[in-house]
Amino acid sequence: MDADEVLTTTRAVRRRLDPSRPVPLELIRDCIDVALQAPAGSNLPRTRFVVVRDPVLRKGLADLYTEVYEGTYRESEGYIGKVATDDASGARTQERSARSADALASALHEVDTIVITCLEGARLDGASAMANASLLGGVLPxxxxxxxxxxxxxxGTCWTTMHMARERDAAELLGIPFDRVQQVCLTPVAFTTGEKFGRARRPAVDDVLHLDGWDASLPSVPDVRGLAAR
Ligand SMILES: Cc1cc2nc3c(=O)[nH]c(=O)nc-3n(C[C@H](O)[C@H](O)[C@H](O)COP(=O)(O)O)c2cc1C
Structure with missing residues (x-):
């Protein structure tokens, strides 16, 4: 696969995670080795990878995830299945994504490996925009x-943040020092059933490219400022 193929076919894999094929730890180590080449603010990599293979710990994490998913998220306005789109094909895509997200919530405990990426050395609760951009921006790449x-x-992997509503419980489960290490993303890691994945439906370039300044005539997405302030 060339770079563009990897970049355009790395999907949120949920229903095609194969629970029957163990992932060699060496492969995970290789992925971490590649990931460490990503940029980081002040050239100080603060990303930590908590790799969870123990079935009891995986089940503990999956239970936290599912509790948030079923207990809060599924009924919320932010639920992937409730995100409005203006055309039938978009609605079908959202519906498929919702079924896929539902499936992960019921099957996460079966997945061979769960990886939580963390920011070491800070928590961003109440942090400035600059601190968020610099510190969180160092972990995301x-x-x-x-x-x-x-x-x-x-x-296959799938970026998730659902368990963050129970971050402290996850920290206790895994011995992560909550006061100085912030979890950022939880992903299942498993071989996929089949290797073929395609490009996804995304906005057109012309809808997101603001040339020489903000172009207010371009389509906008719903505001979530109230949610973000919570
Ligand atoms: C910041 C972030 C948080 C996400 N949280 C979740 C999540 O908690 N659960 C989930 O199933 N998917 C989650 N996703 C995955 C998105 O739903 C997925 O990236 C999106 O539907 C596009 O999927 P696609 O690339 O396969 O089209 C998250 C993705 C991102 C980037």
């Missing part, structure tokens, strides 16, 4: 690089 490296090795 490494997290995505990990997923791209996984895709290139036949592994």
């Amino acid at each position: 490494a997290t995505w690089s990990f997923m791209l490296a996984a895709r290139a090795r036949g592994l």
Whole structure:
């Protein structure tokens, strides 16, 4: 696969995670090695990878995830299945994504490996925009690089943040020092059933490209400022 193929076919894999094929730890290590090449503010990589293979711990994490998913998220306005789109094909895509997200919530405990990426050395609760951009912005590229490296090795991943509503419980389960390490993303990692994945439906370039300044005539997405302030 060339770079563009990896970049355009790294999907949120949920229903095609194969629970029957163990993932060698060496492969995970290779993905982390690639991910560590990502940029980081002040050239100080603060991303940490908590790789969870123990079935009891995986089940504990999956239970937290599912409790949030079923207990809060599924009924919320933000539920992937409730996100409005203006055309029938978009609505079908959202519906498919919702079924896929539902399936992960019921099957996460079966997945061979769960990886949580973390920011070490800070918590961003109440942090300034600059701190968020610099510190969180240092973890996100490494997290995505990990997923791209996984895709290139036949592994599927799915970026999730659902368990963050129970972050403290996850920290206790895994011995993560909550006061100085913030979890950022939880992803299942497993071989995929089949290797063929395609491009996804996304906005057109012309709808998101603001040339020489903000172009207010372009389509906008719903505001979530109230939600973000919570
Ligand atoms: C910040 C972030 C948080 C996400 N949280 C979840 C989540 O908690 N659960 C889930 O099933 N998918 C989650 N996703 C996956 C998105 O739903 C997925 O990336 C999107 O539907 C596009 O999928 P596609 O690339 O396969 O088209 C998250 C993605 C991102 C980037």
